[in-house]
Amino acid sequence: MEMFVHDEIPSAEVDRREKVLSSLTDSVRDLVDATIRSTVADDELVAVRDEVDALVARLRVAQLPGPAGVRFNSEGRSWNWGNAVVGRGNAIAPPVLNVHDDDNATAYAEVTLGAAYEGPPGMVHGGVSALLLDQIMGETASGFKRLTMTGTLTLRYCRPLPLGPVRLDARIADENGRKITVAATIGVPGEEAAVEATGLFLIPSWAPIDETEQGWSRSAEG
Template identity: 60%
Template sequence: MTSRRPSPEASAMNVGGFVRDDTPTAEVDRREAVMASLAGTVRELVDATIRTTVDDEEVRRVRDDLAALVERLRAAQLPGPAGIRYNAELRAWNWGNAVIGAANAIAPPLRVVHGPSGCHADVVLGAAYEGPPGLVHGGVSAMLLDHIMGETASGMRRATFTGTLTMRYRRGTPLGALRLEAEIVREEGRKVFVAGSIADADGVTVEAEGVFIQPAGTTGDSPPEQPST
């Protein structure tokens, strides 16, 4: 991704869907900050695009300017998805992820905090996540809960995949500042049962229950699915 990064042939190794990449953690952190700053500006662009009322000619001029910027970014790019990478220190990065991707302007992004009994995250959702007027799209709520509940199930030490996710929409979730929480309820073999919720200042708006499955043949020492926060 940068001139100092070892070539894919020298540094990358696929392990069960994860990619081993020997980029030093300090370099990953530096590059992540740069990409996050770009994604943040693009995120502002998305919001501005939705809400702009400038005239047609100005829209066309901005479109043409953006097309030129896209060409500049495509001058050097990955051949496919960004994937999940990790180095020898188990620093993981997943910059294309739809929920937490540092380089993904579609991601809110969610910053998940791991605690002793589960996870939580504070997020602000704007116009790009609207479903009903003024409210978060129900599918976006499900996506965010699926992610934070999956991270809770994995506990940063094992890979888990969503088996089932059951949602209960108690009321509309307003756009703006929200709190997500998740905790492990119990475990049965490779199954991890997790409860999660979304709340605004007035209380819970969405509740969820999920079963997350640890793949057969994996152990608690599997590479981390998401970067530490």
């Protein structure tokens, strides 16, 4: 399966579809939260399950044969709606919207993590923290102008991270040819970091150092 698919859908059409899809995804994400926290009677749970099954059947009528992958057009617009962190069509994604400062090689994101991301009682699952950090670090390393892949990811869990609003910060610490080192943190906004991370990100040997030279780049859109 191709990792990146050239798809000549006009950007305006992609934006329109993404807006509609995002609204559905938000509702499904809300359904997940409601399912976790609901205390309704068993017969009501069964009734809701049957309704959900019927909705799933309607969506299965037309679907991709496999994962969504990353698609891009000649206008420089790309979309990755299935991504587990930023995918606009993925209810598992919080979703995170990473804000980049290419001049300073930094990025940050703020997101609220609810019941679906719980590990220890009332706390964010450590694996979720790692997932979010890997995403923002990878985006920081790539700068949306080159393809990078995680080589190593080292985490230091400093303190528990409560569910609720969290902030991620990432910066390029070093760059040497096809190797980019990124440092990042996640924690409660305005407080000390709960998790500190360092990662080595690699530009594959078959990929160009700067993809913008080939006329397209991956955008921050999910």
